Amino acid sequence: MISIFVTGGTFDKTYDEIAGRLSFDVTHLDEMLQLGRARLPVRVRTLMMVDSLDIGDAERATIVAACVECAESQIVITHGTDTMVETAAAIAAAVQSKTVVLTGAMIPYAFGSSDGLFNLGSALSFVQVLPPGVYVAMNGRHFSWDAVRKNRDTGVFEPADDR
Amino acid sequence: MISIFVTGGTFDKTYDEIAGRLSFDVTHLDEMLQLGRARLPVRVRTLMMVDSLDIGDAERATIVAACVECAESQIVITHGTDTMVETAAAIAAAVQSKTVVLTGAMIPYAFGSSDGLFNLGSALSFVQVLPPGVYVAMNGRHFSWDAVRKNRDTGVFEPADDR
Amino acid sequence: MISIFVTGGTFDKTYDEIAGRLSFDVTHLDEMLQLGRARLPVRVRTLMMVDSLDIGDAERATIVAACVECAESQIVITHGTDTMVETAAAIAAAVQSKTVVLTGAMIPYAFGSSDGLFNLGSALSFVQVLPPGVYVAMNGRHFSWDAVRKNRDTGVFEPADDR
Amino acid sequence: MISIFVTGGTFDKTYDEIAGRLSFDVTHLDEMLQLGRARLPVRVRTLMMVDSLDIGDAERATIVAACVECAESQIVITHGTDTMVETAAAIAAAVQSKTVVLTGAMIPYAFGSSDGLFNLGSALSFVQVLPPGVYVAMNGRHFSWDAVRKNRDTGVFEPADDR
Numbered sequence: 317m318i319s320i321f322v323t324g325g326t327f328d329k330t331y332d333e334i335a336g337r338l339s340f341d342v343t344h345l346d347e348m349l350q351l352g353r354a355r356l357p358v359r360v361r362t363l364m365m366v367d368s369l370d371i372g373d374a375e376r377a378t379i380v381a382a383c384v385e386c387a388e389s390q391i392v393i394t395h396g397t398d399t400m401v402e403t404a405a406a407i408a409a410a411v412q413s414k415t416v417v418l419t420g421a422m423i424p425y426a427f428g429s430s431d432g433l434f435n436l437g438s439a440l441s442f443v444q445v446l447p448p449g450v451y452v453a454m455n456g457r458h459f460s461w462d463a464v465r466k467n468r469d470t471g472v473f474e475p476a477d478d479r
Numbered sequence: 480m481i482s483i484f485v486t487g488g489t490f491d492k493t494y495d496e497i498a499g500r501l502s503f504d505v506t507h508l509d510e511m512l513q514l515g516r517a518r519l520p521v522r523v524r525t526l527m528m529v530d531s532l533d534i535g536d537a538e539r540a541t542i543v544a545a546c547v548e549c550a551e552s553q554i555v556i557t558h559g560t561d562t563m564v565e566t567a568a569a570i571a572a573a574v575q576s577k578t579v580v581l582t583g584a585m586i587p588y589a590f591g592s593s594d595g596l597f598n599l600g601s602a603l604s605f606v607q608v609l610p611p612g613v614y615v616a617m618n619g620r621h622f623s624w625d626a627v628r629k630n631r632d633t634g635v636f637e638p639a640d641d642r
Numbered sequence: 643m644i645s646i647f648v649t650g651g652t653f654d655k656t657y658d659e660i661a662g663r664l665s666f667d668v669t670h671l672d673e674m675l676q677l678g679r680a681r682l683p684v685r686v687r688t689l690m691m692v693d694s695l696d697i698g699d700a701e702r703a704t705i706v707a708a709c710v711e712c713a714e715s716q717i718v719i720t721h722g723t724d725t726m727v728e729t730a731a732a733i734a735a736a737v738q739s740k741t742v743v744l745t746g747a748m749i750p751y752a753f754g755s756s757d758g759l760f761n762l763g764s765a766l767s768f769v770q771v772l773p774p775g776v777y778v779a780m781n782g783r784h785f786s787w788d789a790v791r792k793n794r795d796t797g798v799f800e801p802a803d804d805r
Numbered sequence: 806m807i808s809i810f811v812t813g814g815t816f817d818k819t820y821d822e823i824a825g826r827l828s829f830d831v832t833h834l835d836e837m838l839q840l841g842r843a844r845l846p847v848r849v850r851t852l853m854m855v856d857s858l859d860i861g862d863a864e865r866a867t868i869v870a871a872c873v874e875c876a877e878s879q880i881v882i883t884h885g886t887d888t889m890v891e892t893a894a895a896i897a898a899a900v901q902s903k904t905v906v907l908t909g910a911m912i913p914y915a916f917g918s919s920d921g922l923f924n925l926g927s928a929l930s931f932v933q934v935l936p937p938g939v940y941v942a943m944n945g946r947h948f949s950w951d952a953v954r955k956n957r958d959t960g961v962f963e964p965a966d967d968r
Contacts, residue, residue, distance in 0.1 A: 434516075782838075798842070
């Protein structure tokens with residue numbers, strides 16, 4: 317069984333047509349798993365629906381606790397990209413014997429041109445075969461939590477030391 | 480470097496609006512890698528653009544030869560689902576020291592509701608971390624070539640012995 | 643009140659992922675009206691779900707009868723493009739005092755790149771303002787039933803005498 | 806020849822994946838006309854790319870001038886929905902002998918679930934058959950500029966006196 321924790325982020329942003337701006341409603345995760353015809357045993361739980369920039373210590377503690385407490389040893393977390401690496405570090409400090417993969421999207425899934433479905437397929441695959449540890453899966457690649465950063469100019473995740 | 484071999488299949492079917500039927504044009508692979516914002520070093524080569532049911536001995540020999548001859552040790556092959564397992568077996572008989580992952584789609588990528596992007600993200604991830612061998616990646620799962628079959632009633636790939 | 647008669651055609655084709663070919667299921671008309679946020683009083687009725695090439699005398703008689711018998715004086719018909727003009731002529735021979743607009747699509751609505759939603763918006767608009775008569779609405783234009791043909795090389799509807 | 810003036814609005818909003826917010830780039834109008842397989846003689850001109858709430862007197866004067874000065878007597882204007890009626894009124898005060906149709910979208914065209922393509926098909930159809938005047942085309946309907954308002958609770962355009 318794979319545990320999937322939803323935290324929001326661009327991945328799950330939607331367009332509020334009355335207010336005329338981006339917002340959060342419910343997660344698209346189930347719809348995406350159906351679209352991918354995924355036949356994995358998964359348990360989806362929405363921890364929060366917030367922008368990555370609104371994830372502070374309290375939110376991070378909630379995510380870490382969920383990783384610690386869940387029965388599953390394979391965990392995928394959808395998360396905004398801006399602070400994904402910080403959350404990964406917090407999880408790594410508390411979780412040793414599980415495989416945790418964080419992923420997200422540069423474009424909301426609800427947009428036609430989203431990378432979300434590709435990233436979800438990628439994260440769910442990495443989590444099944446990588447050894448215990450905390451990873452970021454973006455751009456078709458996986459990185460250990462302590463060897464990655466988001467390049468804010470290009471939006472691409474890259475090895476932490478290769479600029 | 481990952482080698483991607485395109486062979487056609489539902490994955491790459493398109494709609495010919497003049498003839499009013501499904502057909503093949505060029506592959507959507509590059510567009511899909513761009514959509515997924517993939518930053519993997521890949522080499523894409525179209526071996527053929529045919530329906531899975533039109534893959535016979537000659538076509539299979541071409542695919543096997545491409546796997547044997549390419550310099551890369553990580554190979555993803557897009558392939559129609561109906562004969563994917565047969566092609567996987569043919570490759571397994573000839574290739575030992577490489578990781579080969581076959582994937583496809585139940586719905587053409589050009590259709591809005593395709594599983595193709597999810598499957599591509601999945602296959603590209605599995606190929607980077609699985610040990611040498613020949614695998615099928617569908618439905619978010621991976622199977623060894625000799626332990627999988629497509630259930631033709633449900634369209635789902637499942638362990639070869641679990642019906 | 644506008645009467646909408648569904649007859650199938652490319653407009654409503656879907657992809658049968660088990661059989662691996664195009665087929666008909668239920669109409670997408672209601673979903674499309676919702677997507678277009680249409681607030682028109684409409685009555686949608688599916689007369690048949692067939693390929694335009696399978697519309698013969700019997701099917702055409704059914705369509706004509708539906709136009710004659712319905713209470714509404716504004717009628718939109720979704721129809722395959724190959725024989726749309728023939729059906730328009732059959733209706734014109736039987737219906738005088740109503741505005742009937744036939745439309746369709748070159749690409750199935752279920753495909754991402756369909757012209758169906760554009761054509762539906764167009765047909766529903768023309769039917770509200772054109773005087774009684776039988777028309778074809780395609781390519782953003784409207785044509786009287788006796789002054790249009792489909793150019794089979796380009797897929798474009800054009801004045802019957804301008805080649 | 807139909808003149809199409811682009812002013813921005815939700816219709817043309819796009820997602821800036823580096824900044825993580827909605828913004829304007831170039832118009833999607835040409836892509837939409839291609840998708841709709843429109844074969845109308847049109848001249849597309851981008852007057853501005855702004856949010857409807859940022860359309861003030863100066864912007865409105867620019868739009869009115871464009872309507873007055875263009876050679877075409879059929880004009881479609883894409884415009885944000887929040888101040889569409891105000892702009893329609895300004896045009897009506899200055900333009901008498903042309904048919905001007907304003908339209909927009911509740912959801913950006915770049916989003917999968919947009920009403921934009923439907924509305925464009927509708928506006929381009931109404932402009933060809935309505936008598937001279939200034940109209941709003943939304944929700945599959947057309948309204949004279951002085952008999953319509955946007956219901957801000959529902960996002961629906963409705964007769965100005967029917968609440």
